[in-house]
Amino acid sequence: MVGLTETVLRDGHQSLIATRMRTRDMLPAAERLDAIGYRSIEVWGGATFDVCLRFLHEDPWERLRELKRRMPRTPLQMLLRGQNLVGYRHYPDDVVRAFVDEAARTGIDIFRVFDALNDPRNMETALRAVKRAGARAQGTICYTSSPVHTLDAFVALGKRLAELEADELCVKDMAGMMPPGDGAALVRALRKEVGLPVVVHTHSASGLSTLTCLAAADAGAEAVDGALSPFAGGASQPPTETLVGAMRGSPVDPKLDLGALAELAAYFRGVLDRYRSLLEIRSLQTDPGILTHQIPGGMLSNLLSQLREQSAIERLAEVLDEVPRVRADLGYPPLVTPTSQIVGIQAVLNVLGGGRYRQVTNEVRDYVRGLYGAPPGPLDPGLVARVTSGAAAITVRPADLLPPELDKAAAELRALVPAADTAEVLSYAVFPLVYRSYRRSVDLGLTPDVLTAAALGVVGALRQPRAAPATGPGSVASSTSGPASAWALEGRVRLQTQRRWVDAAHGHPRR
Numbered sequence: 001m002v003g004l005t006e007t008v009l010r011d012g013h014q015s016l017i018a019t020r021m022r023t024r025d026m027l028p029a030a031e032r033l034d035a036i037g038y039r040s041i042e043v044w045g046g047a048t049f050d051v052c053l054r055f056l057h058e059d060p061w062e063r064l065r066e067l068k069r070r071m072p073r074t075p076l077q078m079l080l081r082g083q084n085l086v087g088y089r090h091y092p093d094d095v096v097r098a099f100v101d102e103a104a105r106t107g108i109d110i111f112r113v114f115d116a117l118n119d120p121r122n123m124e125t126a127l128r129a130v131k132r133a134g135a136r137a138q139g140t141i142c143y144t145s146s147p148v149h150t151l152d153a154f155v156a157l158g159k160r161l162a163e164l165e166a167d168e169l170c171v172k173d174m175a176g177m178m179p180p181g182d183g184a185a186l187v188r189a190l191r192k193e194v195g196l197p198v199v200v201h202t203h204s205a206s207g208l209s210t211l212t213c214l215a216a217a218d219a220g221a222e223a224v225d226g227a228l229s230p231f232a233g234g235a236s237q238p239p240t241e242t243l244v245g246a247m248r249g250s251p252v253d254p255k256l257d258l259g260a261l262a263e264l265a266a267y268f269r270g271v272l273d274r275y276r277s278l279l280e281i282r283s284l285q286t287d288p289g290i291l292t293h294q295i296p297g298g299m300l301s302n303l304l305s306q307l308r309e310q311s312a313i314e315r316l317a318e319v320l321d322e323v324p325r326v327r328a329d330l331g332y333p334p335l336v337t338p339t340s341q342i343v344g345i346q347a348v349l350n351v352l353g354g355g356r357y358r359q360v361t362n363e364v365r366d367y368v369r370g371l372y373g374a375p376p377g378p379l380d381p382g383l384v385a386r387v388t389s390g391a392a393a394i395t396v397r398p399a400d401l402l403p404p405e406l407d408k409a410a411a412e413l414r415a416l417v418p419a420a421d422t423a424e425v426l427s428y429a430v431f432p433l434v435y436r437s438y439r440r441s442v443d444l445g446l447t448p449d450v451l452t453a454a455a456l457g458v459v460g461a462l463r464q465p466r467a468a469p470a471t472g473p474g475s476v477a478s479s480t481s482g483p484a485s486a487w488a489l490e491g492r493v494r495l496q497t498q499r500r501w502v503d504a505a506h507g508h509p510r511r
């Protein structure tokens with residue numbers, strides 16, 4: 001029997017509607033979700049934290065508390081970006097430990113911890129904190145395809161994660177490019193060589209995911225990830241009901257009630273209707289292109305919007321040829337946030353900037369110096385010479401260069417909000433600027449309901465006395481009006497946060 005992890009409350013809506021599902025659309029389904037018998041339900045982490053504060057004006061901790069209250073039975077799961085937590089830069093160890101502690105205390109039972117470069121040093125502090133908090137630590141292997149990503153290399157990483165006391169392993173196919181045969185072989189090898197339970201996370205982009213999940217289950221996977229059908233397919237996970245239906249009666253039958261799942265699907269179909277304007281047809285379609293060019297869908301849309309902004313869309317073919325070359329020069333990083341942006345932006349510069357590496361981004365410089373972690377394969381020596389001009393690379397764990405930040409964050413926030421609790425301090429420590437503007441909206445009475453009403457043009461809501469001072473068209477429109485394209489907006493947000501990463505990185509190791 002294989003377990004199922006339900007992603008509709010996290011990756012499902014992150015992948016299809018830019019993470020915009022509100023807590024109030026989740027809560028009515030929580031008790032029924034809890035009764036299904038899932039192995040776990042993913043409810044937190046990834047982009048949900050950022051989007052809650054930045055766009056929904058919701059407290060992510062409050063969401064978790066409310067969900068936990070209604071789902072006491074099923075283990076709740078989160079996606080944690082290793083040393084990056086739920087943000088886009090490395091945080092110092094004191095922030096990582098406190099964040100994991102508070103998340104476990106508030107209701108997370110299983111932490112899926114990954115690093116974009118598969119560098120175990122970037123997962124170490126988080127994994128140890130999860131263990132100390134008494135929660136379940138899922139050490140993650142980001143799947144990608146390259147000359148250095150061999151079965152042996154993945155197994156070696158699995159062994160290292162086991163040494164770091166991971167309770168189980170996750171194979172994370174974030175680009176949706178893992179063929180069933182590779183998935184099965186990887187599960188079998190990890191089971192045999194490492195011995196820990198293995199769970200498999202895929203995305204449906206190329207159309208392979210359902211097949212890959214079946215093959216992984218047959219090969220002995222402990223669990224696979226699915227999303228209830230309204231939030232499944234395309235950029236999201238394979239549909240939960242399809243997985244259950246496909247395995248019914250087989251030795252791996254997850255034994256979940258298809259009727260109960262259908263009722264939940266009907267509920268979430270209604271939810272999706274409320275977010276229809278955020279749904280792009282392309283994110284629902286099957287795109288096997290990744291099987292040839294290996295560029296994940298999210299990265300492709302970012303490249304398209306970059307080229308459009310520079311009126312250079314006709315250079316797309318050249319950029320698509322350049323991406324694998326830059327990736328090779330950088331030692332074949334898996335293409336996932338933030339490496340997909342680092343590679344993509346540099347590839348565009350190499351094509352439009354009058355020659356390869358004539359201009360080099362700060363991110364590429366930092367990457368080459370080792371500030372993101374150890375690249376999977378060797379860097380191109382010519383690029384290293386050009387970028388570092390003789391300066392020594394960083395060989396220590398990047399977070400070793402970061403001084404503690406938690407006390408400073410607590411002091412700063414409590415100067416503004418004297419009664420701030422640990423959870424609020426952590427929100428501030430992770431996203432200080434976003435949290436400040438979130439607090440301002442909350443203090444002005446700009447609750448999600450008021451904002452939604454305002455965005456819908458309900459004049460009465462705008463006249464509520466407490467909301468009045470800040471409901472000028474600018475403030476409301478800038479925070480809630482639906483973007484013309486959710487993906488384009490997400491691309492811009494990523495670029496912005498990427499820049500902040502750079503600022504932050506420069507603030508610490510370099511001074």
Ligand code: CO
Pocket residue numbers: 011174201202203
């Ligand atoms: Co995912």
